Amino acid sequence: MTSTLSGADDRRPALTSADPHGGPVPLVPRARPEPVANAVDLVEATRRHGAPETAVRALDGVTISFPAGSWTAVMGPSGSGKSTLLHCAAGLDRLTSGRVLLAGQEITGAPDAVLTALRRRTIGFVFQSFNLIGSLTAEQNVALPLRLAGRRPSPEAVREVLTSVGLGERMRHRPREMSGGQQQRVAIARAMVTRPAVLFADEPTGALDSASARMVLTLLRGMVDAAGQSIVMVTHDPAVAAGADAVVFLSDGRVVDRLLRPSAREVADRLARLEG
């Protein structure tokens, strides 16, 4: 696997990052989320797909904790269960057995209203396919989660967040008028604006060119360092994983390894061994 980003020395960018168009972009000063030990806990988490006899175990008794205020990357070969892990941890998919705790709150089997409330206040999402609403401008897309939660976002707050991702000038543009990198930054701004306890990212740089990808990683790093944001990220790119604080490796639905602050090369080697 070739990395699209330069390696270990890129791992700790400055708290303020350079905008490609010019000056430094200060990240929004944020209140630290509630001090809980772990952002997410999975206990004996099992997820089976299909009929009981022919079931495929996408997750097979996984017990893992994602510490608060840190960035964890989840890696593994295709079909190792990394997306299922992310979906179950975020309450988007239900476990067959086991438990999930989100910011200390038990969500296993929680009713839809509870999960909806969590999605409004506790969780943020960033995906590979930016998932913006095409009919809304950047500004409106960012304000939407707050509106859905019944809060009236001040235009200044929205502007601030968009400025912090370097898009202060493009507030009134619609997604189709922006590049992929810009769309992903709008999606990050949308995830930042609710100040979630946990940000779930699924291949956030998967559809981006390397310059845009680097910018997105810088933004995520900044959120962790400046605001104590917890991030759980699925990726297949060792260089992207190397940006995280810890990397967890999955294979056949089980956690098989864990690395702390690895370099891109270390990640790539470990992954090659798993796939080989």
Next chain:
Amino acid sequence: MLLMSARMLRERWRLFAGAVLSVALGVALVQSSLMTMASTADSKVPPGVSGRAAEEIREGYAGAATLLGMTVMLAGFLAVFIVGSTFTFTVAQRRRDLALFRMLGGSRPQLVRLLLGEALLLGLIGTGLGIALGVPGTWAQSWMLVALGMLPDGFSPSWTNGILPVSAGLGLGVTLAGVLVASLRAARVRPLEALRETGGAARAMTVTRWLVGLCFLVPAVVLIPVGRTSDVLGAMLVAMAVSIWGSVALSQLSPLIVPLVGRLLGVALRAGTLGGLAEANLRDGVRRSASTAAPLIVLVSLVIGLTGTLSSLARATGMDVERVTAGDLVVASTGANAARIAAVPGVATASPQVSVDISVTVTHHAEGRQGRRTHHLGIVTVDGPAYERTHRPAPRAGSFDRLHGRTLAVGSGLAAEGIRVGSRATAKIGGTRRTLRIVASVAPTLENGSESFLIPRELVPASLTAGAPAETVVQVAPGTSAGAVADRIRAAGIGTVRTVPQWAGDRVAEQQRGNDGIMMVLMGLGGLYAAVAVINAVVIAGAERRAEFATARVSGLSRAQVVRTALAEAWAVTTIGLLLGGLVAAAALAGFATGPGPNILVVPWGLLALLVTGSYLVTGLASMWTTASATRTAPVLLIAARE
């Protein structure tokens, strides 16, 4: 939320244009029908017209009110059906958007509110358009009713403000009701579906579809054999019920049936590579195929089923008239000339019936109520014994032998009105009032609008009958050729001569003319609605398939090939819709062909051909246009940059 709804609408107006149009059409039709109805109810018969003319005008008003009532019902049914199916389809097409909305923290009630907000806006736009369209609609409708002869010349509809709330209520009500089911369904979209590239493999056959489909299918299937064993009127009721219920049932079950039939059609399509692709698309896009086929099923089964029913009924009526008339020829002439027919050589019996302008007042006993009514139309003078010889069934009560002097008989037109034999009637003949005794009552026939009273000819002075229109049933003497007698009558310059079957056919056709007008209007309306729904489905599906078409093109298909594949798919779906609609119509009409009586089935082949051609034309054009416009952008742009 309303603002958000508005934005979604603006972004995807193409999805909703059809829904707005169907709401507008529904509102316009209902409003114009109600306005015209209100005007006919307000209209007084102008003073100074004769009693006969007044009765004709009143009958016209009643006929117009019936037609308008049917229009209101049909427009309401189609509006609910089409708006509902359009919304269900748009929700299905937007699963990914709606799931994203849920993922960002939108709750189920918020999602329902979003969609209801959309519906409210669409309903307002549609209602506004509809109210505006209703104004020329009212003019057009009353013009048409005057042209059909149902309303008197110079009838002009008046504007009634009281109907506007009905229009508004209908427009908004239909839209909100149509979207309610769809929005409750959308509330079940899971947030995770936002991450699926293909927009969710949602089950196309929902519980609601199963329930509604089976609830209509079972009674329709049970009724089919009933139609085969019952009389003509029974078969007619069965046919109408089967066409309506069957069309609803099959359109609801279409996601189940369309792929099955598609598999059969696939054998033909699979011959070529593009055909194979079209066939695979057809089976894969179950919901899309079903949405296109459903309105066609409804259209064909309703139009062919109902038109076939009315035509078959007309044929049965013609045969009935023929059956009761025991004669060789029928001569149309004036009353004076009719009197000369008996003297023509070769004529054994001549039974003249002269339509006279007199009035008869009788007591009706119907459903426990009784009351006196005056009749002006359908009163004929007859020669009792000759009438008895030329008309087959014996009177239901009394005897024609006694039909002379101060008597009269109740004709088949009023046979069901509860006028008792033996009671008294008052006749006003040329200014003199006479009390007559009812001595007989003719058995009812299928005919609508036949004679109301038979009066002995000696009661009516020759001055009243001489210029009046007459019809004479002629029996020729044994051994004489009917043709020769007909020639002699013609040569004598008495009047027009027809054989009994010819005359019966013409007579029924004359009575059918009003019916045909009604059917033409209702079917035109149905066709227009179905066209809107079909175009809707094709356009919505095509617009949402940009990425799919782009993939097909980067896989090596030319733009023309993509258009052709989509066209093959659209035509295959059209074929399926037409076949299924034809199946319902055939089941509905089966009773007429195989009933206990003679075969009276009339299949409206001309109309069927028109429908088939029209359907292929509409789906073909809609498909080519949407595919062509969806493939205008270079495919690589669509594949690379997704929103």
